Amino acid sequence: MTVKPQGPSIDELADFAMDLARRAGSEALPFYGEGAPQIKFDEGLVTKAELHLENFLRSGISKQFPQHRVFKGAEPEEAYTHDEKRYVWIYDALDGISNFQAGIPIWAVSIALLENFWPVLGVCFFPATGDLFHAVAGQDAYLGDRVIPRTKPSEVNDESVLFTYSRFHQHYISSFPGKIRNLGCTVAHMCYVATGRADAALTAHETYANLAAARVIVEAAGKKIFRMDGSPFLFDGSPEQELIGSHLLVADPEIAAEILQHLQNKAT
Numbered sequence: 569m570t571v572k573p574q575g576p577s578i579d580e581l582a583d584f585a586m587d588l589a590r591r592a593g594s595e596a597l598p599f600y601g602e603g604a605p606q607i608k609f610d611e612g613l614v615t616k617a618e619l620h621l622e623n624f625l626r627s628g629i630s631k632q633f634p635q636h637r638v639f640k641g642a643e644p645e646e647a648y649t650h651d652e653k654r655y656v657w658i659y660d661a662l663d664g665i666s667n668f669q670a671g672i673p674i675w676a677v678s679i680a681l682l683e684n685f686w687p688v689l690g691v692c693f694f695p696a697t698g699d700l701f702h703a704v705a706g707q708d709a710y711l712g713d714r715v716i717p718r719t720k721p722s723e724v725n726d727e728s729v730l731f732t733y734s735r736f737h738q739h740y741i742s743s744f745p746g747k748i749r750n751l752g753c754t755v756a757h758m759c760y761v762a763t764g765r766a767d768a769a770l771t772a773h774e775t776y777a778n779l780a781a782a783r784v785i786v787e788a789a790g791k792k793i794f795r796m797d798g799s800p801f802l803f804d805g806s807p808e809q810e811l812i813g814s815h816l817l818v819a820d821p822e823i824a825a826e827i828l829q830h831l832q833n834k835a836t
Contacts, residue, residue: 575633575635575655576633578688578689578704579704581655581681581689582702582704584632585679585681585689585691585702586691586693586700586702588625588628588629588679589677589678589679589692589693589700590693590700591624591628592621592624592625592628592661592677592693592695593677593694593695594695595620595621595624596617596621596662596668596695597695597696599616599617599620599668600668600675600695600696601668601669601670601671613669614662614665614668614669617662617668618661618662618665621661621662621677622659622661625659625661625677625679626638629657633657635653635655636653636656636657637653637655637656638656638657638659639656639657639658639682639776639777654683654684655681655682655683656681656682656685657679657680657681658679658680658681658682658776658777658780658781659677659678659679659680659777660676660677660678660755660775660777660778660781661677662675662676662677663675663676663677663678663755663756663778664751664752664753664754664755664756666752667751667752667753672752673694673696673697674694674696674697674751674752674753674756675695675696675753675756676692676694676695676753676755676756676759677692677693677695678690678691678692678693678755678778678780678781678782679691679781680780680784682780686705687705687780687781687783687784687803688704688705688784689702689703689705689784690702690780690781690782690783690784691781692755692759692781692782692785694756699711699712699759700712701716701759701762701763701782701785702785703784703787703788703789704784704788705784705787705788706788707788708788709785709786709788709789716762716763716785716788716789717764718789718790719764720822721764721819721820721822721823723823724744724745724746724767724823724826724827724830725745725746726746727746727747728744728745728746728747728767728768729746729747729749729765729766729767729768730744730746730748730749730766730767730768730769730770730827731748731749731751731757731760731766731768731769731770732748732749732750732769732770733750733754733770733771733772734750734752735772736748736750736770736772738834739772739815739833739834739835740831740832740833741831741832741834742830742831742832743830743832744827744830744831745830746767749766754769754771754774754778754779754782755778755781755782757769757771757818758771758779758782758783758786759782759786761786761791761818761819762782762785762786762788762789762791763789767819767820767823767827768817768818768819768823768824768827769817769818769819770815770817770818770831771815771816771817771818772815773812773813774812774816775812776812779803779812779816780803783803786818790820791819791820791821792818792819792821792824793816793817793818794816794817794818794819794824794828795815795816795817796814796815796816796817796828796831796833798824798825798828
């Protein structure tokens with residue numbers, strides 16, 4: 569006898585996640601760009617905004633789906649189940665904090681859902697621009713209501729774009745022939761790779777919560793996440809700890825190896 573999964577459909581869950589991300593974005597906008605101009609990082613504003621958004625997201629999920637679990641940085645329960653406890657929500661209330669407090673529009677709210685430890689949907693919303701990236705695993709990736717086409721990558725040349733983190737040049741000797749940029753928001757870097765606006769993105773010391781939603785979008789758009797030795801990064805949904813210590817490359821599989829050849833770790 570086949571046991572039918574209980575609860576809402578994946579489309580209903582995706583609609584809820586998109587609506588929640590939009591509403592969280594509206595909650596964030598009153599704090600946006602309100603950092604004290606005389607200091608580089610307004611910790612008071614950021615803390616207040618993050619706590620407000622985290623409480624908003626957690627309460628929104630718990631109210632709508634009281635039987636679902638919310639990831640707190642610890643390993644989820646390992647029992648495979650067909651009831652509603654098979655769902656674990658993961659969110660990053662505010663990615664691109666420095667941009668957010670300075671009034672730069674590249675920052676995001678991201679929400680992902682795991683089903684029995686595997687990411688099944690991801691939503692990344694940019695409240696200042698209105699861009700909404702979303703995908704259900706195994707289906708198309710979307711920007712708003714438009715399908716993100718699975719574009720064939722061009723050769724790596726002087727017009728190629730690589731997004732990196734802020735201390736990239738302290739860690740790598742680069743022969744990458746194109747443009748190297750840091751927009752200050754990992755979620756944006758990954759979503760722009762998914763759309764083909766950039767060729768690759770290098771991430772460092774990100775959290776599981778930060779990458780979960782963007783990972784679904786990236787893979788739905790035909791891109792992949794790799795470790796720096798070229799092996800695939802397996803996102804199995806049950807990390808032993810929240811912080812991902814290794815550096816990761818987000819790129820199309822056809823050009824990932826070529827890009828990695830241009831990046832020499834100074835420690836090796």
